[in-house]
Amino acid sequence: MKNDSMHREKTDPREMLKNLGMNVTGKIEKVENPEITLPIRTLSNVFFDEQNKLIKLGDKISKRTYMNVAHTRKFMQTLLVAAECKKIIDQNVSTSIRDLYYALKRTIPDTNENTFEDQNESDPVLEDLEAALNTLREKLHLQADRKGYMAGNILINDTGDEIDCSKMGSSGWAIPSNAEPDVIKLSKCDAKFVLVIEKDAVWQRLNEDKFWRKHNCLILTGKGQPARGTRRLINRLHKELKLPVYVLTDADAWGFYIYSVIKQGSINLSFLSDRLGTPEAKFIGITTQDVQKFDIPKNVTIKLNEGDKKRTNEMLNYVWFKPKEWQQELKHMLQVGYKLELEALSAKGIKFISETYLPQKIASKDFLP
Amino acid sequence: MKNDSMHREKTDPREMLKNLGMNVTGKIEKVENPEITLPIRTLSNVFFDEQNKLIKLGDKISKRTYMNVAHTRKFMQTLLVAAECKKIIDQNVSTSIRDLYYALKRTIPDTNENTFEDQNESDPVLEDLEAALNTLREKLHLQADRKGYMAGNILINDTGDEIDCSKMGSSGWAIPSNAEPDVIKLSKCDAKFVLVIEKDAVWQRLNEDKFWRKHNCLILTGKGQPARGTRRLINRLHKELKLPVYVLTDADAWGFYIYSVIKQGSINLSFLSDRLGTPEAKFIGITTQDVQKFDIPKNVTIKLNEGDKKRTNEMLNYVWFKPKEWQQELKHMLQVGYKLELEALSAKGIKFISETYLPQKIASKDFLP
Numbered sequence: 001m002k003n004d005s006m007h008r009e010k011t012d013p014r015e016m017l018k019n020l021g022m023n024v025t026g027k028i029e030k031v032e033n034p035e036i037t038l039p040i041r042t043l044s045n046v047f048f049d050e051q052n053k054l055i056k057l058g059d060k061i062s063k064r065t066y067m068n069v070a071h072t073r074k075f076m077q078t079l080l081v082a083a084e085c086k087k088i089i090d091q092n093v094s095t096s097i098r099d100l101y102y103a104l105k106r107t108i109p110d111t112n113e114n115t116f117e118d119q120n121e122s123d124p125v126l127e128d129l130e131a132a133l134n135t136l137r138e139k140l141h142l143q144a145d146r147k148g149y150m151a152g153n154i155l156i157n158d159t160g161d162e163i164d165c166s167k168m169g170s171s172g173w174a175i176p177s178n179a180e181p182d183v184i185k186l187s188k189c190d191a192k193f194v195l196v197i198e199k200d201a202v203w204q205r206l207n208e209d210k211f212w213r214k215h216n217c218l219i220l221t222g223k224g225q226p227a228r229g230t231r232r233l234i235n236r237l238h239k240e241l242k243l244p245v246y247v248l249t250d251a252d253a254w255g256f257y258i259y260s261v262i263k264q265g266s267i268n269l270s271f272l273s274d275r276l277g278t279p280e281a282k283f284i285g286i287t288t289q290d291v292q293k294f295d296i297p298k299n300v301t302i303k304l305n306e307g308d309k310k311r312t313n314e315m316l317n318y319v320w321f322k323p324k325e326w327q328q329e330l331k332h333m334l335q336v337g338y339k340l341e342l343e344a345l346s347a348k349g350i351k352f353i354s355e356t357y358l359p360q361k362i363a364s365k366d367f368l369p
Numbered sequence: 370m371k372n373d374s375m376h377r378e379k380t381d382p383r384e385m386l387k388n389l390g391m392n393v394t395g396k397i398e399k400v401e402n403p404e405i406t407l408p409i410r411t412l413s414n415v416f417f418d419e420q421n422k423l424i425k426l427g428d429k430i431s432k433r434t435y436m437n438v439a440h441t442r443k444f445m446q447t448l449l450v451a452a453e454c455k456k457i458i459d460q461n462v463s464t465s466i467r468d469l470y471y472a473l474k475r476t477i478p479d480t481n482e483n484t485f486e487d488q489n490e491s492d493p494v495l496e497d498l499e500a501a502l503n504t505l506r507e508k509l510h511l512q513a514d515r516k517g518y519m520a521g522n523i524l525i526n527d528t529g530d531e532i533d534c535s536k537m538g539s540s541g542w543a544i545p546s547n548a549e550p551d552v553i554k555l556s557k558c559d560a561k562f563v564l565v566i567e568k569d570a571v572w573q574r575l576n577e578d579k580f581w582r583k584h585n586c587l588i589l590t591g592k593g594q595p596a597r598g599t600r601r602l603i604n605r606l607h608k609e610l611k612l613p614v615y616v617l618t619d620a621d622a623w624g625f626y627i628y629s630v631i632k633q634g635s636i637n638l639s640f641l642s643d644r645l646g647t648p649e650a651k652f653i654g655i656t657t658q659d660v661q662k663f664d665i666p667k668n669v670t671i672k673l674n675e676g677d678k679k680r681t682n683e684m685l686n687y688v689w690f691k692p693k694e695w696q697q698e699l700k701h702m703l704q705v706g707y708k709l710e711l712e713a714l715s716a717k718g719i720k721f722i723s724e725t726y727l728p729q730k731i732a733s734k735d736f737l738p
Contacts, residue, residue, distance in 0.1 A: 093719050094577055096570030102712040103719065107668050114668065143573055147516065149543055158538025169527025170552060174518055174543035177573070183539060201465030204512055204546070208463060299476050299483065343471040350462050350472070 013140055016133045017086040024079065035065040036078055038132045039271065046270045048319045053279035054264050057131065057271040077125045080104050080115055085129070085140040094141035094178070097123060131271040138178040138229070148175035148230035149200065151207050152218035157185035165218070172207060175220075179233040186240055190216065194237050195284070195358070197221045198249035198258055202342045202353065209354040215362070218243070225258050228269075231276040234262060238278045245281040246367065248358075251288050252302075252339035253311040256321075256330075259283050264320050282367035284358070286342060288333045294357060300347045301338035308339060323369045382508045386455040389502075393448065402436040405447055408500045408640065415639045417688045422648035423633050424689075426500065426640040446494045449473050449484055454498070454509040463510035463547070466492060500640040507547040507598070517544035517599035518569065520576050521587035526554035534587070541576060544589070548602040555609055559585065563606050564653070564727070566590045567618035567627055571711045571722065578723040584731070587612070594627050597638075600645040603631060607647045615653040615736065617727075621671075621708035622680040625690075625699075628652050633689050651736035653727070655711060657702045663726060669716045670707035677708060692738045 020036065027034040038061065039045065045058040064071045064078060084104055088095055095103075101122040107114050116122050130137055137144060149172035156163045156173065165173045176184065195217050197203045203221035206212070212219045218237065222230045237243050247262055249255030263281045265273030291301060304312070315321050316330050333339065345353045361367070389405065396403035407430065408414065414427040433440045433447060453473055457464055464472075470491040476483050485491050499506055506513060518541035525532045525542065534542045545553065564586050566572045572590035575581070581588045587606065591599045606612050616631055618624030632650045634642030660670060673681070684690050685699050702708065714722045730736070 088719065091719060093574075095574060095715065095719055096712070098570060098710070099574070099712045099715040099719070102669050102710070103715040105669055105716070106666065143570060146540070146569070156538075158540065161536040161538040163536075163538060167530045167532075168543075169525075169530040169532060169545070170547065171515070171527065171543040171545035174537075174540040176538070176540035178539065200515070201467060201512060205462075205464060205468070297475065300471050300474055341467070341471070343465065343468045346464065346468040346472045347474070350457065350460060350464055350468070 011135075013133060013135050014086060014089045016135065017082050017089070017140075020082055020133075021079070021086070033065050033067040034075075035063045036075065036132070037061055037063055038078075038128050041127065041131055041268075041271070043267060046267050048264070049273075052274070053320075054273040054277045055267060055270045056265075056273055074125065077116065077121065078128065081122060081125045081129055085142070088141045092141075094143055096143045097126060097137070100126070100142060127269075134271065136180065136228075136232075136272060136275060138180050138183075138232075143177040144228040146175060146177040146227050146229050147223045148221060148226055148233070149173065149203060149223075150175055150218055150220040150233070152212040153190040153216060154218055155187040155189070157187045159183055162187065166213070170204070170207065172203070172219075175227075175230050175233055177227065177229045179229040179236065181236070184233070184236075186236065189218075189237075189241050189243075191218045191243065192216050193244045193246060193362075194218045194220060194234065196226075196234060196245060196247045196262060196281070197342075198224065198247075198255055199342055202248070205350070206354050206358075209351065211354045211358070215359070222258070222262075226262065228272075228276060231262060231278075234281075235276055235278050238280060245278050246284040246362070247281055248284050248286070248342065250339070250341045251286045251290070251333070252341070253308060253315060256283075256315065260318070260320055282369065284361050284367055286340060286345070286357075287329050287368065288336055288338065288340065289329060290357075291336070291338075291340065294345075294348070296340070296344060297347050298338075300344040301336075301340045304333070304337050304339055309334060325368045329368060380504075382502060382504050383455060383458045385502045385504065386451050386458070386509075389451055390448070390455070402434050403444075404432045404434040405444065406430055406432055406501065407447075407497050410496065410500055410637075410640070412636060415636050417633070418642075421643070422689075423642040423646045424636060424639045425634075425642055443494065446485065446490065447497065450491060450494045450498055454511070457510045461510075463512055465512045466495060466506070469495070469511060496638075503640065505549065505597075505601075505641060505644060507549050507552075507601075512546040513597040515544060515546040515596050515598050516592045517590060517595055517602075518542065518572060518592075519544055519587055519589040519602070521581040522559040522585060523587055524556040524558070526556045528552055531556065535582070539573070539576065541572070541588075544596075544599050544602055546596065546598045548598040548605065550605070553602070553605075555605065558587075558606075558610050558612070560587045560612065561585050562613045562615060562731075563587045563589060563603065565595075565603060565614060565616045565631060565650070566711075567593065567616075567624055568711055571617070574719070575723050575727075578720065580723045580727070584728070591627070591631075594630065597641075597645060600631060600647075603650070604645055604647050607649060614647050614650040615731070616650055617653050617655070617711065619708070619710045620655045620657050620659070620702070621710070622677055622684060625652075625684060629687070629689055651738065653730050653736055655709060655714070655726075656698050656737065657705055657707065657709065658698060659726075660705070660707075660709065663714075663717070665709070665713060666716050667707075669713040670705075670709045673702070673706050673708055678703065694737045698737060 024034040040060040045060040049056040066075045101119040151172040154165045200223045247259045265277035393403040409429040414429040418425040470488040520541040523534045569592045616628045634646035
């Protein structure tokens with residue numbers, strides 16, 4: 001496959017962009033119809049890779065050509081984005097996807113046509129390019145959103161600055177949007193596992209109790225669905241430092257979905273699953289089965305609404321929720337008819353989560369797969 | 370005024386909470402109707418303090434009594450929240466407002482009544498208590514949301530950890546939810562001013578160019594409307610370190626509103642304006658008048674919609690937008706019929722903002738008041 005062989009040839013994004021441009025200009029010089037080969041990124045070309053346990057992009061490709069009037073606009077946009085990315089890399093700066101849009105938006109001379117009408121046109125083109133070059137936008141010097149924090153016994157080197165994540169006070173280290181190895185180096189780590197926490201408030205609670213010191217771990221929050229940089233960091237902590245990863249979310253469809261994205265990636269970014277997913281991650285909690293196990297008062301549970309029930313029924317059919325432990329939990333949730341949030345553990349006392357719940361779960365290896 | 374004299378007597382939140390409880394139990398022991406005095410927090414009791422240039426809470430008070438059936442539920446809730454806050458302070462831990470709700474939610478024995486139905490009931494009670502005690506939730510050991518970042522030549526001491534904000538790599542120092550002096554100490558600062566930036570992407574752009582080093586300043590972003598901790602930090606940087614504060618937002622109603630909240634506080638949290646507002650802050654940009662001044666291409670401006678026009682017309686009447694420079698800008702915006710985002714400056718090149726726009730604005734003191 002042409003696309004694949006290109007990947008093997010070159011992995012430097014600048015070279016790959018140059019290559020893409022040379023292919024197009026080469027065709028034009030030969031008065032041929034220039035084309036760009038792109039992987040198809042729709043559901044029809046996404047599959048669950050049973051061996052690697054990751055959501056992967058299939059090998060269906062499409063060609064975007066200049067001389068097809070249905071493609072011309074997108075062809076132009078793809079080249080504009082590619083050229084701007086190369087320019088940004090050449091200048092050795094980085095920018096946001098919103099800036100990219102603004103830098104490229106203009107009226108084409110002697111027409112009423114704009115290059116891009118709004119950012120909804122430039123964002124998918126960028127994802128196409130990431131997929132086509134098999135690279136990350138971070139490697140194209142484009143910043144994704146960021147919002148995660150981490151604390152624990154690890155030294156990070158960020159663009160030359162050495163940061164000790166065990167000395168970051170109440171706020172922790174802010175995980176940057178770009179957590180690629182050329183920017184973020186994992187210098188030295190004494191921690192034995194990573195605890196990924198859905199909610200920042202719970203992270204702050206655990207940081208205040210210095211949970212990471214007592215249990216010699218890293219505590220990390222993505223503040224909801226983790227941004228790309230946070231998922232990449234989790235992936236690297238596991239791959240490079242061999243740290244087990246335990247995920248702590250609400251016991252609801254959204255929490256379980258966050259876990260599944262951390263573990264096997266997402267459909268939307270399926271071409272990045274091997275860099276953003278961590279298939280060996282385990283689910284530490286909370287579950288609806290914890291209510292009985294830990295004697296959590298029933299009145300802090302939340303009744304499932306119709307949307308919750310529908311979602312939970314859908315999840316029963318997802319291939320990554322097929323393991324019997326997950327089937328059991330999802331069916332239990334439907335049976336008892338409630339969900340619960342991490343904060344519900346506070347009903348057992350403010351320190352219950354750090355002094356009882358988590359230590360007990362970890363000691364007994366009471367995880368879902 | 371009873372409420373005011375209580376403030377003067379005690380400023381330790383624990384003592385104030387104890388006081389509140391003692392007043393109630395004292396009344397009960399005397400078989401009198403217990404009551405709690407609270408400031409009224411609606412628009413009718415909010416005014417713009419011309420002298421201090423802050424939105425302030427007036428002196429109207431209301432009494433919440435136990436023996437009034439319309440008050441009984443709220444009276445109970447107020448005491449529950451107050452008692453839980455005292456407990457949290459006594460344990461020397463802190464928690465989130467969501468945790469607070471969960472810790473207090475229960476069914477009252479032998480009834481079908483819950484103490485709180487949802488968090489929308491406990492949040493306003495907490496704000497009542499903050500206003501009544503003239504304190505911050507942070508002082509009650511409750512965390513607000515957090516999302517800001519800062520970089521520059523300043524040493525911060527956070528709960529014993531010394532953090533050098535000039536050595537925080539690409540991500541900067543994460544501003545914590547609680548930026549009160551007992552947690553965050555401003556140890557040493559060489560910077561000469563503070564640049565507050567609405568958008569994180571622009572902050573990252575400036576951090577990458579090490580703008581703060583070249584211009585010896587602190588760069589700070591609130592990622593949209595700054596959280597309370599970020600506003601408190603801006604307030605302290607100005608008050609304690611005498612640093613001028615310049616605010617950089619989009620040229621639109623939302624950006625101008627963000628500036629106004631940083632400067633004179635908000636109606637909702639009017640009782641905190643003197644701790645969260647920075648009346649001496651100046652607006653550095655961007656403005657619709659910058660389009661001509663800096664030759665920004667027209668096609669990166671965004672046409673005002675009906676909502677924008679309505680909002681801008683409203684703002685013309687706000688007392689804090691009465692200075693002639695603001696009247697001129699708001700009228701100009703309506704006249705040209707467009708708004709623009711910070712990223713629009715990228716149309717002039719990726720480094721235009723850091724190398725031309727900001728240095729020129731600062732050198733010529735081209736600020737709005």
